[in-house]
C-alpha cells in the first residue's frame with residue numbers, strides 16, 4: 073500500500089543512515105524525493121534511487137547551515153517535481169565533550185547544523201508550502217537525547233531539546249495553513265553515527281540493548297517507517313507531537 077503517492081519530499085542528510093532509509097521508504101510508498109547532503113556521496117545514493125524509483129528521485133548538494141542552499145533545495149524540488157509537500161530535517165552531527173572543557177567552536181557547529189539547519193530548511197520549506205496553499209508537513213529529527221541527559225551531550229542533547237521546541241512553534245504558527253510539524257525522537261539506531269560512539273565507549277552497545285524492552289537497537293528503517301506515517305494522510309490530525317521510536321527504552325513513566 074502506497075501511503076505517500078503524489079507527495080513531494082525533501083530529505084536532508086540523506087547520503088547514509090536514517091536519512092537514506094527515509095528516502096528509500098518514501099519512494100517505496102510512492103513519493104517523489106529530493107535528497108540533499110553535504111557529502112558528494114549523495115549523488116551516488118541519488119542515482120541508485122533514481123533507478124529503483126523510475127525517475128522519482130533527484131539529489132542535490134546541500135549544507136543545511138546555509139540559508140541560500142536551503143532555499144535552492146526547495147526551489148529544486150519545485151522545479152523537478154512541481155511542488156513541495158514534505159520536509160524531513162534529518163541532517164545532524166554529534167560532538168561529545170565534557171562540559172568543563174566544551175569548546176565554543178564545537179558548540180556553535182553542532183547548533184548550526186542541528187538547530188539552525190532545521191530552522192533554515194523549515195523556514196524555506198514552509199514559505200513554499202504557504203505559497204502553494206495546500207498544507208504540508210515538516211518532520212524534525214530530534215532524539216530521545218533531547219529529553220534526557222547524556223555525558224558529553226552539552227551541545228547535542230541541548231540542540232535536540234531546542235528542535236522539540238522549534239517543532240511546537242512551527243505547529244502553533246503554521247497550523248492555520250494546514251502545515252503540520254512533528255518530531256521523531258529516535259533511541260539508539262544502528263548507523264555510522266552511533267558506531268562512532270560505540271568505539272569510544274566500550275560496552276555501551278550491550279548496555280543499551282539490555283535496557284531496551286525489545287532487546288535490540290532500532291534499524292534505520294524503524295525510524296523511516298515512523299517518518300512515512302507522520303508524512304502520510306494517516307497522520308492528518310497529528311501536529312506538534314513527539315514520536316519516540318526506541319524499542320521501549322524511553323517509554324514515559
Ligand code: NDP
Pocket residue numbers: 084085086087088089090091108109110111134135136137162163164165185189213214215216217257258259260261262263264265266
Ligand atoms: P549519520 O551521521 O549516519 O548521517 C547524517 C548525515 O547528515 C551524514 O551524511 C552527514 O554527512 C550529513 N550532514 C552532516 N552535516 C550536514 C550539513 N551541514 N548539511 C547536510 N548534511 C549534513 O546520522 P544518523 O543517520 O545516525 O542520524 C540521522 C539523524 O537522526 C540525526 O539528526 C541524528 O542526530 C538523529 N538521531 C540518530 C540516532 C542514532 O542512534 N543513530 C539517535 C537519535 C537521533 P557527514 O557524513 O559529512 O557528517
